[in-house]
Amino acid sequence: MKSGDEELVALAQKGDRRAFEELVDRHKQKAYHIAFDFARDREEAKDLSQDAFLKAFMNLKKFDGRSGFYTWFYRILVNVCLDYKRRQKRAPSDEFDETAMKQVEPSHQPAAPIAPDQHVWVGQFSRKVDHALAALPAKQRTAFILKNHQGLSIREIAAMMETAEGTVKVHLHRAVTTLRRSLAEFA
Amino acid sequence: MAQPSRLMANPCAAFEEDLVLMHYGDLSGTELNALQAHVPSCSGCSAYLEELGKLLPLTVKTDEPSQDFWTHYNRELRTKLDDAGAKKSWGEKISELLQVRWVPVFATAAVIALALTFTIGKGIWPSKDNSPEDEAFMEMLPVAENLDFFKSMDVLDDLDLLEFLGNQSNNNA
Numbered sequence: 001m002k003s004g005d006e007e008l009v010a011l012a013q014k015g016d017r018r019a020f021e022e023l024v025d026r027h028k029q030k031a032y033h034i035a036f037d038f039a040r041d042r043e044e045a046k047d048l049s050q051d052a053f054l055k056a057f058m059n060l061k062k063f064d065g066r067s068g069f070y071t072w073f074y075r076i077l078v079n080v081c082l083d084y085k086r087r088q089k090r091a092p093s094d095e096f097d098e099t100a101m102k103q104v105e106p107s108h109q110p111a112a113p114i115a116p117d118q119h120v121w122v123g124q125f126s127r128k129v130d131h132a133l134a135a136l137p138a139k140q141r142t143a144f145i146l147k148n149h150q151g152l153s154i155r156e157i158a159a160m161m162e163t164a165e166g167t168v169k170v171h172l173h174r175a176v177t178t179l180r181r182s183l184a185e186f187a
Numbered sequence: 188m189a190q191p192s193r194l195m196a197n198p199c200a201a202f203e204e205d206l207v208l209m210h211y212g213d214l215s216g217t218e219l220n221a222l223q224a225h226v227p228s229c230s231g232c233s234a235y236l237e238e239l240g241k242l243l244p245l246t247v248k249t250d251e252p253s254q255d256f257w258t259h260y261n262r263e264l265r266t267k268l269d270d271a272g273a274k275k276s277w278g279e280k281i282s283e284l285l286q287v288r289w290v291p292v293f294a295t296a297a298v299i300a301l302a303l304t305f306t307i308g309k310g311i312w313p314s315k316d317n318s319p320e321d322e323a324f325m326e327m328l329p330v331a332e333n334l335d336f337f338k339s340m341d342v343l344d345d346l347d348l349l350e351f352l353g354n355q356s357n358n359n360a
Contacts, residue, residue, distance in 0.1 A: 017268070024264060028257075036250050045250070050264050054271050129246045147211055149247050154213050172211075173204040176239070183242065184195050 005069040013060050020060070023069070024053055030150075031077055037149040038081035038141075040130050048084055052077035071159045078146075078160055082138050125186055132182035136175055143168050144175035196234035199225075206232060210239040 005026070011019035031052060036045035055076050056063075063072055133141060139161065146157045154172075158165045198206055202222060208214040209222055226232045252260075 017272070020268070021265070024261075028260065028264075032252075032260075033250070037248075040248055042250060042252065042256075046256075046260060046263075050260070050267060053264060054267055057268055058271055125245065126248060129248070133246070147213075148243055154208075169204060169208060173207050176207050176243070177203075179246065180195065180238070180242065183246075 006065065009060070009063060009065075009069050012057075013063070020057055023073075027070070027073060028053070031073070034074065034077055034145070034150060035081055037145045038085060040133075044084070048080055049077065052080045055080065067159060071156070075160045075162070078142055082142065085134070085138065085141075121186075125183075128183060128186070129179075132179050135182070136178060139163075140171045140175035140178070143171035144179070147172055196231055196238045198232045198235035199229060202229075202232055203235070206236055207239065210236060210243070 005023065008019045008023050012023065028049065031049040032045055035048035035052070036042065039045045039048055052073070056073050059076075063069065067075075133144075136144065142161060143157055146152045146160065147154070152160075154165050154168050158168045161168065202225060205214055205218050205222055206226075209219065214222065222232075226236060
C-alpha cells in the first residue's frame with residue numbers, strides 16, 4: 001500500500017532514511033521544475049532543488065504538520081530559490097549583460113523543429129523573458145512563476161508565500177503588467 | 188511557436204486584475220459573471236484577454252532532463268544526505284547534552300565535585316608554596332598571638348591588684 005506524505009514524514013522524523021528518500025522521489029521532479037523556473041539553468045536548478053531537500057531533511061523535526069508536507073517543502077524551496085536570486089544580484093559578474101547573454105545557449109531543447117528566422121526570434125524573446133523575470137520583485141516573481149509556470153491555485157500560492165490570497169492576486173497582476181511592458185517590443 | 192501579433196491592448200482599468208485571474212481560470216461567482224457579460228462587448232478587454240493567452244505561455248521555458256540526469260541526481264543527493272546525516276548526528280549529540288533537562292544534573296555534579304575538591308583535597312594535596320619550617324611557623328603564629336594577648340591580660344590584672352591594694356590601705360588609714 002502506498003503511504004501518504006504525512007506517514008512518510010512521521011517515519012522520516014523517527015530516522016527512517018528510506019522514508020525520506022521516498023519523499024524525495026515523489027517531489028523531485030516538481031521541485032526541479034520550480035527551481036528551473038527561477039534559475040532558468042539546469043545545473044543551478046539541480047543544486048537548488050537538492051539544497052531544498054537537504055534543508056527539509058535537516059529541519060524535519062521542526063515540521064509540526066500544521067500545513068501539509070507539500071506546502072512546507074515548497075516554501076523551503078521557494079526561499080532557497082529567492083536567496084539564490086538575491087546572491088546572484090549582489091554578485092557583479094552576474095549582472096545582466098546583453099553581449100554575454102547572446103553567447104549562452106538555453107539549456108532546454110525546443111519541443112518541435114523551428115525555422116532559422118524563428119529560431120533567432122525565439123532566442124531573443126527567451127533572453128528578454130529571462131531578463132524581465134529576473135527584474136521582477138521577489139514576491140511578484142514567485143507569484144507569477146507558481147501560477148503561470150506551475151499552475152498552482154491562488155490558495156496554494158498564498159499558503160506557500162504565507163500571505164493572503166488577495167495579496168497574491170495583486171502580485172500576480174503587477175507581474176503580468178510589468179512583463180507585458182517589458183515584452184512590448186516583440187509586438 | 189506562434190509569435191504574438193500585437194501587444195499592449197488597453198483593457199478597462201476596473202477589470203484588468205480580474206482579467207488576469209480569468210485567463211488563469213481563477214475567477215468564479217459574480218466577478219466571473221460580470222466579466223463574461225462585459226468582455227464580448229469591449230474590444231480593449233477582449234484584446235487584452237487574447238494577448239494574455241498568446242504571450243504568457245511563451246514565457247514558460249520547459250526542461251525535461253533525461254533518465255541519466257535523474258540517476259545522477261539521486262546519487263548526488265544521497266551523498267549529500269549522508270554528509271548532512273553525519274553532521275546532524277554530531278549536532279544532535281551536542282544539542283542533546285545542552286537540553287534543559289540535563290542542566291540540574293550537570294549543576295548537581297558540579298557542586299558535588301567542588302565540595303569533594305575542597306574537603307578531601309585539602310588533606311590530600313599539601314601546599315607546594317610553603318616549606319615545612321614555614322608550615323610550623325604558621326601553626327605557631329596563632330599561639331604566639333594568643334600569648335601576647337594573655338600577657339596584656341596579666342598587666343591588666345596587675346593594675347587591678349595595685350588599685351585594690353591602694354583602696355585597702357586608704358580604708359585602713
